[in-house]
Every structure is written in C-alpha cells, then in structure tokens.
Amino acid sequence: MRDAQLDPKLSQTAFSVSAPSLDFCPPECGPEVGFCGRSNAGKSSALNTLTGQKNLARVSKTPGRTQLINFFEVPETGGFLVDLPGYGYAKVPEAMKRQWQHHLGTFLTKRRTLTGLVLLMDVRHPMTDLDQQMLTLADHREIDTLLLLTKNDKLSRNQAANSRHSVQKKRPQSLVLNFSSLDRTGLVEASSWVRQRLEGQ
Numbered sequence: 001m002r003d004a005q006l007d008p009k010l011s012q013t014a015f016s017v018s019a020p021s022l023d024f025c026p027p028e029c030g031p032e033v034g035f036c037g038r039s040n041a042g043k044s045s046a047l048n049t050l051t052g053q054k055n056l057a058r059v060s061k062t063p064g065r066t067q068l069i070n071f072f073e074v075p076e077t078g079g080f081l082v083d084l085p086g087y088g089y090a091k092v093p094e095a096m097k098r099q100w101q102h103h104l105g106t107f108l109t110k111r112r113t114l115t116g117l118v119l120l121m122d123v124r125h126p127m128t129d130l131d132q133q134m135l136t137l138a139d140h141r142e143i144d145t146l147l148l149l150t151k152n153d154k155l156s157r158n159q160a161a162n163s164r165h166s167v168q169k170k171r172p173q174s175l176v177l178n179f180s181s182l183d184r185t186g187l188v189e190a191s192s193w194v195r196q197r198l199e200g201q
Contacts, residue, residue, distance in 0.1 A: 152178040
C-alpha cells in the first residue's frame with residue numbers, strides 16, 4: 001500500500017546524470033528545483049525522504065560526499081530535482097572546497113531553468129554566513145526559496161518552533177519548515193512546494 005504522505009509523482013523520481021560543473025550539465029529542457037546546504041545538513045536524507053526512496057541520493061556518514069551536480073528526473077512533470085554539492089564543512093583541501101563553492105555559485109546564477117531552491121539547514125545551527133550567501137544568489141535571480149530546518153527530531157517541540165520562528169523573521173519572503181527525515185515532519189508541505197515549482201505554479 002502506497003504511503004499516503006508521499007507525493008505520487010515525486011515517488012517516481014529516478015537518477016538521470018551527474019555533472020562536475022555547469023559546463024557539463026544536461027541541456028536546459030525543463031524546470032529544476034535545486035537542493036543545497038552545508039555538508040552536514042542532511043541533504044541526501046531529505047531527498048530520499050521526499051521521494052520515498054532509501055538510496056536515490058547517496059547518504060554518507062562522512063559529510064561532503066556530494067561532489068557532483070546530480071540530476072534526478074521527475075516523470076510526468078518534465079522537471080528535475082538537482083542535488084548540489086554541499087558546502088562549508090567537508091574535510092577536504094581548501095582549494096577543492098573553493099572549487100565546489102564556485103560551481104555551486106555558477107549554477108545558481110546562470111542555470112536558467114532553475115525555478116526553485118531548497119536550502120537545508122540544521123535546525124540547531126541555521127542561517128550561517130554561507131547559507132545567507134546562497135540566499136543572496138537566489139534573490140539576485142528572483143528564485144523562489146524553501147528553507148528546510150532539518151534534524152527537527154534533535155530538539156524539543158518548543159525549541160524547534162522557536163528556531164523556525166527566528167528564521168522566518170529573518171526571511172519573511174520564504175516558506176520555512178521544520179523537517180525530519182526520521183519522523184517525516186514537514187514532508188507533505190515540502191513535497192507540495194517542490195511539486196508546484198516543477199509544474200510552474
């Protein structure tokens with residue numbers, strides 16, 4: 001029996017292609033929703049939860065494993081989910097870290113089919129300087145943004161609500177949601193937002 005919380009179209013998402021930089025990305029042929037965040041924000045887990053697939057995006061115990069721009073096709077929408085390189089935490093050489101961030105910034109500023117950006121932040125440590133830089137890039141392009149405060153289960157209900165309220169005050173133009181891949185808090189709302197951006201709503 002299909003999980004009632006899962007979006008039926010997102011649950012059909014399938015890996016399409018990986019690219020090391022914007023130059024190697026597939027042609028711009030449909031709406032794209034990008035997923036970005038610090039390397040330890042739970043991005044891969046969130047993608048897997050939204051699609052109801054355990055291994056769609058590779059989850060690693062070592063932050064910073066997403067080094068490529070990964071495209072996942074969402075059938076019947078003509079669109080794609082795009083898993084972007086994590087930033088700010090990975091224990092890799094500084095030159096490589098700068099290279100990843102350059103590719104990320106270039107994608108956000110130049111990819112014309114990017115219709116939405118999901119920024120994932122640990123609910124305990126939201127709105128870092130790098131997070132705000134990503135939002136500035138999105139604002140410059142007037143790209144809709146969804147802020148997912150991940151690992152919601154790590155805090156009490158009041159603490160999580162206070163964190164969300166604080167972020168929402170700083171970012172009134174974005175939808176801010178508490179999210180947990182463990183208990184699936186925020187799944188329905190996040191799925192709806194993503195679907196709308198893929199379908200041009």
